[in-house]
Amino acid sequence: MNNEEHTRVLRAAYQAWMNAAGLRQARLRNKRFTYGDQWGDLVRDHQGRMMTEGEHMASLGCESITNNLIRQLVKTIVGRFRSQYLKGDGNEASKIATAAVREANELDELDSRALEEFLISGCCIQRVENRHEPGEPEQVRVDNVNVNKVFAGTMNDTRAWDCELIGQLHDLNIAQLLRYVAGGNQRKASWVRRLYTDGAESRLTDFTTRLGADSQLGSDFWHARDGKFRAIEVWTLESREVMVCHNRREGTLTVEPASAAHRLRNRPDISARWDIATVWHCRWFSPMGDLLTEYDSPWPHGSHPFVIKLYPLTDGEVHAVVEDIIDTQKHVNRMISLLDQVMRCSAKGVLLFPETALPDGWTWEDARRCWSSANGLLPYNPRYSEAKPEQINANNSNSSTFQMIELQMRLFEEISGVSGALQGKSPTVDSASIYQQQSENANIALSDVFDTFEAFRRQRNRKITGTVKSEELTVNSEELIVNRPDYTNN
Numbered sequence: 001m002n003n004e005e006h007t008r009v010l011r012a013a014y015q016a017w018m019n020a021a022g023l024r025q026a027r028l029r030n031k032r033f034t035y036g037d038q039w040g041d042l043v044r045d046h047q048g049r050m051m052t053e054g055e056h057m058a059s060l061g062c063e064s065i066t067n068n069l070i071r072q073l074v075k076t077i078v079g080r081f082r083s084q085y086l087k088g089d090g091n092e093a094s095k096i097a098t099a100a101v102r103e104a105n106e107l108d109e110l111d112s113r114a115l116e117e118f119l120i121s122g123c124c125i126q127r128v129e130n131r132h133e134p135g136e137p138e139q140v141r142v143d144n145v146n147v148n149k150v151f152a153g154t155m156n157d158t159r160a161w162d163c164e165l166i167g168q169l170h171d172l173n174i175a176q177l178l179r180y181v182a183g184g185n186q187r188k189a190s191w192v193r194r195l196y197t198d199g200a201e202s203r204l205t206d207f208t209t210r211l212g213a214d215s216q217l218g219s220d221f222w223h224a225r226d227g228k229f230r231a232i233e234v235w236t237l238e239s240r241e242v243m244v245c246h247n248r249r250e251g252t253l254t255v256e257p258a259s260a261a262h263r264l265r266n267r268p269d270i271s272a273r274w275d276i277a278t279v280w281h282c283r284w285f286s287p288m289g290d291l292l293t294e295y296d297s298p299w300p301h302g303s304h305p306f307v308i309k310l311y312p313l314t315d316g317e318v319h320a321v322v323e324d325i326i327d328t329q330k331h332v333n334r335m336i337s338l339l340d341q342v343m344r345c346s347a348k349g350v351l352l353f354p355e356t357a358l359p360d361g362w363t364w365e366d367a368r369r370c371w372s373s374a375n376g377l378l379p380y381n382p383r384y385s386e387a388k389p390e391q392i393n394a395n396n397s398n399s400s401t402f403q404m405i406e407l408q409m410r411l412f413e414e415i416s417g418v419s420g421a422l423q424g425k426s427p428t429v430d431s432a433s434i435y436q437q438q439s440e441n442a443n444i445a446l447s448d449v450f451d452t453f454e455a456f457r458r459q460r461n462r463k464i465t466g467t468v469k470s471e472e473l474t475v476n477s478e479e480l481i482v483n484r485p486d487y488t489n490n
Helices: 003-019 021-034 053-059 069-086 092-096 099-105 107-121 174-181 186-195 200-211 258-265 322-345 364-372 401-416 432-464
Strands: 042-044 050-052 123-131 139-144 150-152 165-172 229-247 252-257 270-285 291-296 306-310 312-314 348-352 390-393
Touching: 003 150, 003 165, 003 200, 003 229, 003 270, 021 069, 021 107, 021 322, 042 053, 050 053, 069 107, 069 322, 069 401, 069 432, 099 107, 099 139, 107 123, 107 139, 107 432, 123 432, 139 432, 150 306, 165 174, 165 306, 174 186, 174 229, 174 291, 229 258, 252 258, 252 270, 258 270, 306 432, 322 401
Parallel strands: none
Antiparallel strands: 042 050, 123 139, 123 306, 150 165, 165 229, 229 252, 229 270, 270 291, 348 390
16 A cells, blocks of 8 residues: 555544544543542633532532432442352353463453443443463453554444444553564664654644644544653454455365465466455554554454444444432532531521620620630529620521422432342332342343443453454455565664
């Protein structure tokens, strides 16, 4: 492929990453609410100034109180998953993966954290590949992938079978980068080092300008953090002309590049026909647009290394479980803050002491000290009127705020599907059968979440064993790769 084709692929990757900006913003908000930062939404005050809800409450003299119900909900669902699917009889997905892979990668822990991410963002993404460490045998490596580091083309299939572009942003130190892209070639390693040191920043600016990329909005796509090097891994599903070859003497069926057609015509023992094959092809780019390396999928399943599940993917949209309950959580916080404000501003133990009733020779400090002491005797002089000291205690126990908070708590359980029975709370009914039915109903409400995540785990395990799909034909990937970068003369 020529440089224009590589630039087109990188531009498509950048566009896919930019298209997911709304998803990343929604995930950030959901994460803030999950971990307790629940007063950070922007609002406009009566003067038209933009500020956070917490700052707005403070300007009104109210304290912003957080009662984090979302965090408890997430912990409850993850805990139910651990007890029911990892330790119970429902651990079907874990039985598929080999015990060695499960133990080596601590899949139970990875899956629990992936489920937590799934509840927060509606996405769970893992990477499965063969990893070969120096001096160690090759082994299957499974990792959770940060949603902020992944991009994918438009998808509408909940199984992600219509995915044609997917990739990951890598922040690597120089040793990791060279191991990924140099392939043990010292000359190529020197070439890659120079790419990232000789005028890299100015080359990056020139390339993004030529690409038409927004250097401000898309800065996280091009720049790594913490002094590391950014590499962009892009997988694309590509179509290629091939020759399907039947060797009648050996009884084998193989696929050769279309360029081999002339050679095959001279083989009387082989019958060949032209066809189109689809191949997952990987390219690694520097942020300056340099093609670092490229190769076809090296694994038996013939696909990319990612396993992805987006929920629910209706019309291509992602909506997390946490998203449904944020408004209810905010209302609970407002009600509690309002109740706290009412209680703080209500009169508590205020003494009304008529000025005319102050005894002769007494000061107000004497009256205050006597009133606050135990068994104190507070005389008063009713010489001008019959008024006497009176203590005021505002009775706000009948405030409807308590009922409003209780209503919001019930709505929270109804919307989320995580009832008290599922959380293991003490039963509010005397009948054991009714309480068991409540627990079963709660499980039904969350079955869609659990079953979707189990489908993700089964897909992951099929990728581990290399049986995502059985291919009748095999492609000679070594001969299909063309136009590798010429680094030998650099």
